[in-house]
Amino acid sequence: MGQVKAVIYDIGQVLIEWNPERFYDAAIGVYRRKALFAAVDLYGVNDQVDRGASFRDSFYALADRHPEYGDEIRMWHDRWLDMASPEIPWSVRLLRTIRAKGVPVFALSNFGIEPFETAMLHYPFFNEFDQKYVSGYLRMMKPDNDIYAALEAGCGLPPETLLFTDDRPENIQTAAKRGWGAHLFEGPEGWARALVDHGVLSEQEAGL
Template structure:
């Protein structure tokens, strides 16, 4: 079946998302290891992905864990240290698809209130044809409903969607629904997939 739309995750597909690496710079690796062993900051961020305001959630979590209060607040205050840099080759691939008239969608676990700020810093986030952002929808990957929303809103059959994500559980749910998928492990593999699907030529995928 031909592909009618290409669906991009954001974190670690278009923009690196490595909070541990950022905290190594901000507070030092030893303190970061200790903090992440004691606290589940990624679980805290799941609430943000579901629509909780980032500052409100991070600051409340900091109050709950005063030992690490200053560092936890960095999840909000230093968010742009946690997110980035851009994955330039992936940006080029998205723009190459758009140049050929291939619709591109975003399907991302991403906070509602941080999305607009992130879009000013990472301009690629303004360049999608359709947006499926968990914090705006109140549903997250890898749960079924957010994939249903994509299908219903776009009116595209599952086997005509091609989805790239860096997490195997997110990919598995898409596959279960009949989507074509690519587990993103680097932009060159994604480029090769787009060429294999006939969406880009090898030259266009550079």
Template sequence: MTIKAVVFDIGNVLVEWYPERPFDRILGEARRKELFAQIDFDTMNLESDRGIPMAEGLERLVDAHPEHAAEIRLWGVHWLEMLAPDLPHSAKLLRALRAKGMPVYALSNFGDMTFAMAEERYPILKEFDKRFVSARMGVIKPDPAIYQMLEEGVDEAPEALLFIDDRAENIDAAQARGWHGHLFETEQGLADRLMAEGLLTEAEAAP
């Protein structure tokens, strides 16, 4: 089936996501590695993506590790520094698709409050035709339910969707439903895929 819509992840596709950055800057890489080995930031972040406010999750970590309270709270204070920089060629590709009349959707594991912060920093996040944000849906990738919810929300067959994500397990889950998938590694790689699918010309896909 012809691709009728393109679905973008956000972190590491449109904007770099690197939580270690502010901790390395403030604490140094060695101390950051020690801290991340002791504190389960990953689970806290996933819970935020499911809809639990980040501030609540961080305070749970503080309660569990009061001796690291100041370091744990760096996550909230410097969150926007983790989501940087933007990937301008990816944004150009998204805009080129929309300019040709191709519907473009977001499907991202993201907290509610943090997504609001992100869209104010990066206006490209407001340019989707529809946005499917995990915290607002109550489910995260790669749960099959989140893909089904998007299908129903855009009224497209799975085979009509091309999904771009930086995590193989998320692509695998989408492809299991019949979606086309592109594992994002570089902006040029994405441009090449869009050209190969006939969605953009070489000039339209140029940086």
């Protein structure tokens, strides 16, 4: 790829931890959690929220359809921040270091509107992106091409100048097919190394 002119971050499992199973294991126990997740399509409803559906209405309606798990289902909304935490400090430091060097940083994330606005109040770095491409607002999701095309149109930069990290292989594959630089996020150290390899940061700046 050419010189990197913008760095693009996914958010969940890249900048913040996102682990509903871990939360529910602690809140209701492993056995009850496994039964809940087997009986109720929590992730399917979360996908609807990521596409722009109302967060509270979607999960409260789901709870009404499954009264035997109603209290647990409502936790997905009521205790969402407990699932979407903590932040991944090294990743956040890298984001800020990149921006301090004058390289724009964009968000490209599957995220519901209400959860995103909650996160902006809790995590300051959510307000620090130069541009945000968030599925709930755009009503399109990764790995579909449309949301990648929206980012390209919005920033006006050639695909080969974009460097993207995401924890999901299918999202990385779409980016790579479009000509973006693409790094599968498996931890902040590997991402830091990729930023050095692409000439965005020095090893010292990356914390290596």
